[in-house]
Amino acid sequence: MKDDKYLNLFNQTEWCDISSRIIKTEKEDVERALLREGKGGLEDFITLISPIAGEYYLESLASLSNLLTKQRFGKAIRLFAPMYLSNECNNVCDYCGFSLGNAIPRKTLTPVEILKDAGILRKMGFEHVLLVTGESARVVDVKYIGEALQLLRPHFSNLSIEVQPLYQNEYEELIEKGLHSVFVYQETYNRESYSKHHKKGKKRNFDWRLETPDRLGRAKIKKMGLGCLYGLTEDWRTDAYFAAQHLQYLEKKYWQTTYSMSFPRLRPCHGDSEPEVTLKDRDLVQLLCTFRIFSHELELSISTRESPAFRDNVLPLGITTMSAGSKTNPGGYANEEDSLEQFEISDDRTPKDICSMLRKYNYDPVWKDWDSAYDQIQTTSPKKVSASQSRESTAIFI
């Protein structure tokens, strides 16, 4: 019988079993998996994420990943910008700058402030914007998020959110208002570690978060983003396996949805804990390449948490999407003050610099890869819609 939610499959899979199979991988297994180029599914994921694959076959992984990415995505990198709407949060998480206990000024953008940031991002050229908040359902509720989407809809081609997990009907409501994709990271698939780092608040509920992608799939979201926060759990290879298992389950069940995967490494912030483990650069490269070989169509993004040199170097290894000129504090584009940020940016190059870098490496910076009209089909008369034209006529930036 097919599982009706990922939680069932997850509960049937033993962490220690996967972990031990990863460790027991031998060189011959890696060579066979490389020849299969991803056709071996999760079994080959176990092989390619193993320490032995990382130690002896990293160049082969990188070379295959590069080939598969070029084949599917060509020489194009999609650009987006995060827009932080609020740093209010009711959770206590020991790794996050927005954690409830942290003595930082709290800020939630007003409609005027949202439009100010939007105007700056539009001038930079952004068409794809990710709206980010902390998790405070009292201050930043579905109504607030919906209003922000409606406010920004005329000005951008593609709107995504990264907010607290919501109910299916709430996602449906936001999709009607122009929401295209949702990013919801499990942070870690290890229950003990999850419990240790998420000390208070609704985020402590591991199962509620784990079931979020199922709710999104049922709401028929067009794209969803998954990922772990690498550094929360020492055995990061097994953590990655569960992210891959989750992805595979979702791809088969909600087959009309597009998926993306992110690879944030834990970095210093206003939280109070050190990472359980710090992923080395070569570990992160192995992660990226293993996911690309596992899913040739998966969108992979690399965060501005990473240094400019590292971001440039991993570009050909599987990356399809990049943020640029990011600010991780509410109103950060309009104000110079960085004191409210969620995490420190390592790559602070401007979007213009990022474009020059992409061109230098022979990549086309793609600002627009969606049209807002595609998200408005249910509610708008076709004859009247042309995204760029409607934007021109309603340009009210402050």
Place this chain on the structure above:
Amino acid sequence: MIEQTTDHLVVGGKTFNSRVFIGTGKFSSGLALSDVVKASGTEMVTVAMKRANPMSEHDSILKHLQDQKIQLLPNTSGVRNAKEAIFVAQMAREALQTNWLKLEIHPDPKYLMPDPTETLIATKELVKDGFIVLPYCHADPVLCKQLEDAGSAAVMPLGSPIGSNKGLESREFLRIIIEQVQIPVVVDAGIGKPSHSSEAFEMGADAVLINTAIAVAKDPIGMSIAFSLSAKAGRAGFLSGLGSSRNRASATSPLTGFLK
């Protein structure tokens, strides 16, 4: 001898000298695309409406195609059903001032498989609305006949999955389509090298559409020229009457030689 000058492709009442159509999605820059269009001699170039941004300085496709002597073929990539496709087609007509359309409906973002039912529904509606429709579809002979009956200007069956470079995995079905369909057959998707393209033309295909194989080549201009030549060679081979291949050798001493 084949008179190349008289062997034109006619689609939707318009005559084309080149039988290679080019997709624009995966190039490293608008300039690289523009160079390829010039070098290949292509006269039909398809652009995804989701990428098109005619009013933006950041548009890296349309502005590089403006001065070229080509037919712009907007496509509906990204839509998941007929309703969305019709909507995007109308948007394309308004924004790009053309009624030409490559109809692509793939609800499955993983393998980008075309939806046959929705494609047929959308084709019927769009033809009625005055569009010149070139639908991307499976290599399904019955579907291609139905698309022809619905008024398509051409059919664009796949050789193998988009971006796979696997060549004409669907060749047996393409052969039937080419035999039965009375409108141009444009083999789309999966053509990874010039020999694949030649094979399509030798079978009698009227045109091919190439994107990945040219865009990600080490030398895209060189590759586009190679595809252009392969199209001419394959087409000339087809028109000259190819000998049939056999699995067995012919006996040099005929078994019926004793019959006088």
